[in-house]
Amino acid sequence: MKNQSHTRTLGLKENWQQFSLLVIVNAFVGAMIGLERSILPELAEKEFNLAAKSAILSFIMVFGFTKAFLNYFAGRLSDTFGRKKVLIAGWLIAIPVPFLLMWAPSWTWILIANVFLGASQGLTWSTTVIMKIDLVGSKQRGLAMGLNEFAGYFAVAGSALLTGLIAADYGVRPEPFFLGVVYIIAGLILSIFFIHETRHHVAIELKDHQHEDLSQKDIFLKTTFKDRNLSSVTQAGFVNNLNDGMAWGLFPILFASAGMSLREIGWLAAIYPASWGLLQLWTGHLSDKVGRKWLIVLGMWTQAIGIIVTVSFLNKFGFSVGALLLGTGTAMVYPTLLAAIGDVAHPAWRASSVGIYRLWRDSGYAIGALISGVVADYFGINSAIWLIAMITFASGVITALRQSETAPDKLPLRISVEDLNSLIEKQKVIVIDVRSKEEFEDGHISIAIHREKATLPDSISQLPKTAHIVTNCGKGGGRSIEAAEYLRKNGWTKAQWLEGGYIAWKESSDRKTKGIQMT
Structure with a gap:
């Protein structure tokens, strides 16, 4: 055995x-x-x-x-x-x-x-x-x-x-x-x-997923209604x-x-x-x-x-x-x-x-x-x-x-702020900010991790290929699109880029601040 x-x-x-x-x-x-x-x-x-x-x-x-x-x-x-x-x-x-x-x-x-x-x-x-x-x-x-x-x-x-x-x-x-x-x-x-x-x-598949433990009641409600x-x-x-x-x-x-x-x-x-x-x-x-x-x-x-x-x-x-x-x-x-x-x-x-x-x-x-x-x-x-x-x-x-x-x-390559907030609330997403260190320190999405676009090949190997990843830059487009496309081509099939970027999330009246925290 x-x-x-x-x-x-x-x-x-x-x-x-x-x-x-x-x-x-x-x-x-x-x-x-x-x-x-x-x-x-x-x-x-x-x-x-x-x-x-x-x-x-x-x-x-x-x-x-x-x-x-x-x-x-x-x-x-x-x-x-x-x-x-x-x-x-x-x-x-x-x-x-x-x-x-x-x-x-x-x-x-x-x-x-x-x-x-x-x-x-x-x-x-x-x-x-x-x-x-x-x-x-x-x-x-x-x-x-x-x-x-x-x-x-x-x-x-x-x-x-x-x-x-x-x-x-x-x-x-x-x-x-x-x-x-x-x-x-x-x-x-x-x-x-x-x-x-x-x-x-x-057990093999679980290695590529974040831990998620739900009660039978929660599973029933999610599958039926929520x-x-x-x-x-x-x-x-x-x-x-x-x-x-x-x-x-x-x-x-x-x-x-x-x-x-x-x-x-x-x-x-x-x-x-x-x-x-x-x-x-x-x-x-x-x-x-x-x-x-x-x-x-x-x-x-x-x-x-x-x-x-x-x-x-x-x-x-x-x-x-x-x-x-x-x-x-x-x-x-x-x-x-x-x-x-x-x-x-x-x-x-x-x-x-x-x-x-x-x-x-x-x-x-x-x-x-x-x-x-x-x-x-x-x-x-x-x-x-x-x-x-x-x-x-x-x-x-x-x-x-x-x-x-x-x-x-x-999945569509683009994701809206509303859909991102929903994923953050469910703790089902990893957000990667691909801007420069200075831009990131000036303000970023609450759960975002910082990985400059140029460093992605060397800095994301530890992320599970099944993870839902959203990349963002300042206004959406450009760097975040290129990062999402790179991730998809290299096996992260659920990668998306955030429409409107950090600015759109910051201006959102329903922005979520708790989710998967990574370093």
């Missing part, structure tokens, strides 16, 4: 074997959801004679709330007991699921199966996300999340298609659910015998799964009402997660290249358009195009949101923040099913679908107005 600790490194290439195994494990995790994706609404109507849409969608509410609750604790448990143990526990909890779905004598037992499924998904999927973030570090976080979500949701699509085809030939029970037994056995064998613990990799970026990501994730909860429950019923056969419903139910899963191979990596914010905004708007197309063109072609657009929009958003959480959250409490984000995100399943079910019962399916489309579009607007770019090397 001692030798292993010395050879641990961060990176996708450096850890490709463990990363690949985790991708395969997450495919089996996703396949478990696919068991229900195309046939459970049919099962509710035909075998259990449920008529109310809210009753039919109750299995999604139970699944969503349970998964959300376990998501929250998955992060905390993985920090306390280790990632691997939590992953194995998640697979053990899944064991009753296929058998309950095969032999449930009443709808209540289907709901119980979804309690087990939600708990299992909360532990297994959250843990595979956390483990991949542990392994790759910051440089390829978007690509890593894209690969993770591709595996999971492409498997959802494949499993949904298989269960639909099996149900068309053999009936909705028990044969389609035999697949679940295979998924669980494979997932358990890989997790027990081949997956290694990854939380020790966090931090503009974390909370913007959280609301977008919530709405994303809100519309997915609606699509999961209402789209198969909509397809059936338009005359689609069970086999056709299986294919249509697979298009959405298949496009979602496949495109994440590209969109996760794309977010590393172009940034997170506008990929999220455009993704939410694309989802809204897909939902509108589905409900407006009630035929097989319209359903297919709508599902493809919804899957494309979700692919733009899903890995990018997780990457943005990784960008903003400190490594010391990132696992907990991911758990809180996934708590709210997967609550969207339940709330989406609840809202769309009730609205469908009172006003019709079409009204429920239109409502969810409008909420999805509004979420994109909120992100556009509230979130800033979080990708480490996509």
